[in-house]
Amino acid sequence: MSTPRRTRLWVPKHVVVTRSAAELPHTAGILARCEAAGVDDVEFLRSDRLTGLRGADERATYARAKSTLAVVVSPPSARKLQPIPPSADWRVDLARGCPAHCQYCYLAGSLGGPPVTRVYADLDTILAGTDAYVGTGAVTSGTEARGHEGTTFEASCYTDPLGIEHVTGSLAAAVTHVGTHDFGGPVQLRATTKFGAVEPLLDLPHHGRTRIRASVNADVVADRFEGGTDPVAVRLAGLGALARAGYPVGLTIAPIMPVDGWRERYTALLADAAAELDGVPGLDLTVECITHRFTPGSKEVLEGWYPRTKLEMDPERRSRKHGRFGAVKYVYPAAEMAEMRTWFTAALTDLLPAGRLLYWT
Numbered sequence: 001m002s003t004p005r006r007t008r009l010w011v012p013k014h015v016v017v018t019r020s021a022a023e024l025p026h027t028a029g030i031l032a033r034c035e036a037a038g039v040d041d042v043e044f045l046r047s048d049r050l051t052g053l054r055g056a057d058e059r060a061t062y063a064r065a066k067s068t069l070a071v072v073v074s075p076p077s078a079r080k081l082q083p084i085p086p087s088a089d090w091r092v093d094l095a096r097g098c099p100a101h102c103q104y105c106y107l108a109g110s111l112g113g114p115p116v117t118r119v120y121a122d123l124d125t126i127l128a129g130t131d132a133y134v135g136t137g138a139v140t141s142g143t144e145a146r147g148h149e150g151t152t153f154e155a156s157c158y159t160d161p162l163g164i165e166h167v168t169g170s171l172a173a174a175v176t177h178v179g180t181h182d183f184g185g186p187v188q189l190r191a192t193t194k195f196g197a198v199e200p201l202l203d204l205p206h207h208g209r210t211r212i213r214a215s216v217n218a219d220v221v222a223d224r225f226e227g228g229t230d231p232v233a234v235r236l237a238g239l240g241a242l243a244r245a246g247y248p249v250g251l252t253i254a255p256i257m258p259v260d261g262w263r264e265r266y267t268a269l270l271a272d273a274a275a276e277l278d279g280v281p282g283l284d285l286t287v288e289c290i291t292h293r294f295t296p297g298s299k300e301v302l303e304g305w306y307p308r309t310k311l312e313m314d315p316e317r318r319s320r321k322h323g324r325f326g327a328v329k330y331v332y333p334a335a336e337m338a339e340m341r342t343w344f345t346a347a348l349t350d351l352l353p354a355g356r357l358l359y360w361t
Contacts, residue, residue: 009037009166009197010099010100010163010164010167010228011037011038011039011167012034012039012067012068012069012099012117012167013039013041013067013068014041014042014043014064014067014068014069015031015034015039015041015042015043015068015069015070015071016042016043016044016045016050016052016068016069016070016071017031017042017043017044017045017070017071018045018047018048018049018050018070018071018072018073019044019045019046019047019048020048020072020073020121021048021071021072021073021121021122022044022071024073024121024122025124026121026122026123026124026169026170026173027071027121029169030071030119030121030167030168030169031071033166033167033168033169034069034167037166037167039167048072048073050070050072050113050116050118053065053068053113053114053116054114058304058305061114062114062115062304062305064114065114065115065116066099066101066115066116066117067099068116068117069116069117069119069164069167070116070117070118070119071118071119071121072118072119072120072121073120073121073122074093074120074122074125074126078093078096078120078126079125079126079129081129081130081133081153083137083138083139084139084154084157085138085139086139086288086358086359086361087139087152087154087157087190087288088137088139088140088152088153088154088190089133089136089137089138089139089140089141089151089152089153090130090133090137090151090152090153090154091153091154091157091158092126092127092130092153092154092155092174092189093120093126093155093157093158093159094119094120094123094126094155094159094161094168094170094171094174095117095118095119095120095158095159095161095164095168095170096111096117096118096120096158096159097111097115097116097117097118097158097159098115098117098159098160098163098164099117099163099164099228100160100163100194100226100227100228100229101226101227101228101306102194102225102226102227102228102229103224103225103226103227103302103305103306103309103311104225104255104292104294104302104311105298105302105305107158108297108298108301108302108305109295109297109298109299109300109301109302110158110298111158115305117159117164119164119168119170120170123170123173123174127173127174127177127178127181130153130183130187131183131184133151133153134151134183134184134185134187135151135184135185136151137151137152139152140152140188146358148186149186149188150185150186150187150188151183151185151186151187151188152187152188152189152190153178153187153188153189153190154190154191155171155174155189155190155191156190156191156192156193160192160193160194160195160215161174161191161193162191162193162195162197162198162201162212163193163194163195163229165197165200165201166197166200169200171191171200171201172200172201172204174189174210175189175201175204175206175210176204176205176206178206178209178210179204179205179206179207179209179210180205180207187209188209188210188211188248189209189210189211190210190211190213191210191211191212191213192212192213192214192215192250192252193212193213193214193215193235193238194214194215194226194229194230194235195229195230195234195235195238196214196230196234196235196236196237196238196239197230197238198212198238198239198241198242199241201242201245201247202241202242202245203245206245206246206247208246208247208248208284210247210248211247211248211249211250211284211286212239212242212247212249212250213239213249213250213251213252213286213288214235214236214238214239214249214250214251214252215235215252215254216232216235216236216251216252216253216269216273217232217253217254217255217256217257217269218257218259218262218265218266218268218269219232219265219268219269220259220260220265221255221257221259221265224310225309225311232269232272233272236272236273236276237276239251239273239276239277240276240277240280243277243280243283243284243285244280246282248284248285248286249277249283249284249285249286250285250286250287250288250358251273251285251286251287251288251352251355252288252290253266253269253287253288253289253290253344254288254289254290254291255290255291255292255293256289256290256291256292256340256344257291257292257312258332258336258340262340263343263347266344266347267347267351270347270348270351270352271351273352274351274352277354283354285352285354285355285356286355286356286357286358287348287352287355287356287357287358288357288358288359289341289344289357289359289360289361290361291331291332291337291340291360291361292332293318293321293329293330293331293332294313294329294330295327295328295329295330296315296328299313299315299330313330315330317333318330318331318332318333319331319332319333319334341360344360345357345360
């Protein structure tokens with residue numbers, strides 16, 4: 001498969017730096033990267049409170065927030081790691097927020113205020129804090145199915161770290177730390193992305209301790225609902241480059257939707273992935289399958305952000321599922337879920353036999 005043309009990297013129009021973040025060394029690197037990218041609107045705030053993000057209405061607020069990078073210190077809650085099943089033992093946040101415009105955005109309803117991208121300047125502190133969690137956790141640590149992964153840390157729960165890497169450098173720093181640090185046991189950093197600019201990662205001393213996954217979808221879903229991201233072909237090309245550089249890699253097929261012709265469309269996706277990864281020596285490939293779901297809160301937020309969206313979010317066509325603390329989410333009906341799961345399990349075996357299916361949800 002030939003390497004396709006890459007889309008333009010996101011460059012923030014505005015950068016704001018909080019008072020506490022301005023004092024940290026990682027901030028200097030971020031600002032140097034932003035300057036090199038051509039950003040000339042940088043504001044140093046007098047406090048740690050983000051201001052000036054709201055516009056005249058919801059649409060204007062959304063547009064300004066999505067074009068802003070805020071350099072901040074992580075809140076204490078972000079440094080107290082939380083389990084993140086079924087992906088990993090623990091969630092470790094390098095940033096919070098994403099510059100893309102996915103109409104099903106997983107962050108809608110879970111992040112308060114305007115959707116600005118916040119990158120954490122206290123990266124050294126965040127990474128050092130992972131030592132205390134090694135050997136703990138219940139998703140991979142000590143389990144029969146995934147214990148070989150060691151203690152796993154998911155870095156893309158609240159951001160796409162590769163999508164902002166060129167202006168933050170945070171993902172490369174995390175990969176290097178995990179690859180070279182003397183932990184008290186086996187560990188793995190995990191990150192998933194809808195972008196393909198992997199060049200800064202290829203020569204890092206990762207030592208096989210970081211698994212990068214490409215978040216991919218059928219063409220009609222990606223083209224229609226994943227604005228501001230790289231084309232799926234670009235993401236797959238990036239994944240192939242990482243695999244050839246010795247990284248463990250993965251596919252995050254999400255959010256799976258039973259669109260018209262879904263079997264043929266997802267067949268094409270799996271075939272493209274297989275072609276890109278064909279011949280990679282020692283390929284270590286996982287697959288995660290996540291179906292589309294939404295909550296009452298995320299539906300309200302998304303319809304405010306994307307008032308003309310064609311994304312199906314009809315509660316009457318879905319089943320209600322209760323999560324932790326009684327939270328409601330809407331998923332596909334059981335029969336439809338079972339049909340898709342059966343099909344994907346068989347299709348992966350036939351088209352991508354090297355891939356290990358970690359979970360279906």
